Amino acid sequence: MKVLILGNGGREHAIGKKIFKDCHSVDLYFYPGNGGTNQIGKNIEDHHTTLDLCLFAKKNSIDLTIVGSETFLYDGIVDVFKNFGLAIMGAHYLAARLEVDRVFSKSFMKKYGVRTPKYKVFSSYQKAVDFLEKTHYSVVIKTSGIAAGKGVILAKNKTEAKNALNSIMIDKKFGKSGNTIIIEEFLKGQESSIISIFNGKEITPFLSAKDYKKIGEKETGSNTGGMGTIVPNPYMTNEVWMDFKKNILTPTLEGLLLEKLTFFGFIYFGLMITSNNVYLLEYNTRMGDPETQALLPLMNSNFFHIIQSALLQKKVSISWKKLCSCCVVLSSKGYPEKYESGKIIKGLNSLMEPFYIAGAKKEKERWITSHGRVLNMVGLGKTMDEAIKMAYNKVKKIHFENLYYRKDIGL
Structure with a gap:
């Protein structure tokens, strides 16, 4: 079989590696891919539009295309391929609005009784400012469009909130994504990520993950695409799982079926676990990065067979190793803002699996940095402490100019 995977990060490398490990007979193609994906398959060269990719899949008899990166979903690639x-x-595209359009997503949650923080929507800067004047608690300000996962600002007081509004609605830091904003009640607790597979009839959740989104240690500084992950999330107790299934997963499935938003793919629940309840902060309609990189090494089941079962709307069951996983992201200093690429990477050849290439390419037998998030070091262990130690032992073997990583993942 031939499989095309869309995206260029560590997530896509992880998906490809797991499929290749489970099914050696599968030929893998990637667009645009990275230096790592080119080692296990073939990267499609040059720029391609959605239609170009469709014609490539037709011409090369691609049996299945897996969308890794959300940017392809926004372009309606699933609709074009199906046509x-x-x-x-x-x-x-209509289902991808659950991720692309936060206002649509919040309305969906409210309509189907999915437990989520209280919120207000504003398209007027002045009305948003007026609302903040009457607010006496911390808020989260979100762009309606997702802004590459970075359009979320926590404001601890009115000054920070007004600065965030200015940045989003006046200075247009996130472009058109900030034309409409959501001001959401801030909830104190622990975040959890639940990636799930959707076969059009049932949603089957994977193990829970804890994602570290901020660039700085102790969750400080700017939002990033993710600086590390641990699996399983220690805060997802049996009680929390039951609450999640009853008040978030079940009403979500009901809404998807009633609104005819069914699809074959992944749905990601971004949760906040408070002292009383679990709340849904956001949906993603794809696998998370770097959660995928921590999850797939723990999967006992054949991932490609799971995907095929979901495609045929068969019941999905997943077996997991009784281990813990920790993923540490190595980035270029300056990410998620300005950073330099083209730095020589040393130490990759000495690494034991699992690890993933996120933003690096191979030139004349040398590995070179090419993006903000460069490598994903994954450690596995019988305990979380052991997994964390294994991940950071791998980190110590890697060297490149302007290397940056968080030293507190899982701690």
Whole structure:
């Protein structure tokens, strides 16, 4: 079989590695891919539009396309592929609005009784400011569009909130994504990520993950695409799982079925676990990065067979190793703002699996940095402490100019 995976990060490398490990007979293609994906398959060169990719899949008899990166979902690639009779794993455009359009997503949650923090929507800067004047608690300000996962600002007081509004609505830091904003009640607690697979009839959750989104230690500084992950999340107790299934997963499934937003793909629940309840902060309609990199090494089951079962709307069951996992992201100093690329990476050849290439390419037998998030070091262990130690032991073997990583993942 031939499989095309869309995206260029560590997530796509992890998906490809797991499929390759489980099914050696599968030929892998990646667009645009990275230096790591080119080692296990073939990267499609040059720039391609959605239609180009569709024609490539037709011409090369691609059996299945897996959408890794959300940017392809926004372009409606699933709808185009389906119109050409091509099998593709991902949310169609209307369903992808659960991630792309936060206002739509919040309205969906409210309509179907999915427990989520209280919120207000504003398209007027002045009305948003007026609302803040009457607010006496911390708030989270979100762009309606997702702004590459970075359009979320926690404001601890009115000054910070007004500065955030100015940045988003006046200075247009996130472009058109900030034309409409959400001011949401701030909840204190622990975040959890639940990636799930959706076969169009049932949602099957994976293990829980804890993602570290901020660039700085102790969750400080700017939001990033993710600086590390641990699996399983220690805060997802049996009681929390039951609460999640009853008040978030079940009403979400009901809403998807009633609104005809069914698709074959992944759905990600971004949760906040408070002292009383679990709340849904956001949906993603794809696998998370770097959660995927920590999850897939723990999967006992054949990942490709799971995907095939979901495609055929068969019941999905997943077996997991009784281990813990820790993923540490190595980035270029300056990420998520300005950073330099083209730095020579040393130490990759001495690494034991699992590890993933996120933003690096190979030139004349040398590995070179090419993006903000460069490598994903994954440690596995019988305990979380052991997994964390294994991950950071791998980190110590890697060297490149302007290397940056958080030293507190899982701690």
